[in-house]
Amino acid sequence: MSNWIEVGKLEDIPRLGSRVVKMGDIEIAIFRTDKDETFAVANKCPHKGGPLADGIVHGNSVTCPLHNWTIDLESGEAKAPDKGCARGFEVKVESGVIFLQQ
């Protein structure tokens, strides 16, 4: 059974911005795109663990602030030629409230 946890309001995340939430020991970065889509991935770049939440969001991707890998927020995959995957989490928005699946 799915278990959705309320983690905040969409309006509290600026467009092209992010917010970090903790679930257990895991930091999760929730991103808001310029089209108001939301994505959630582990706040840990698959390269060397850079904080993806501090990266630059463009389209449905984020560029890591450390060495500029670009991570596809839909799949968590690094874009070629880089290889790696950030763990993704299910996220949904209902009536302006963001929920993460535990």
Ligand code: FES
């Ligand atoms: S840690 Fe993200 S690109 Fe190196």
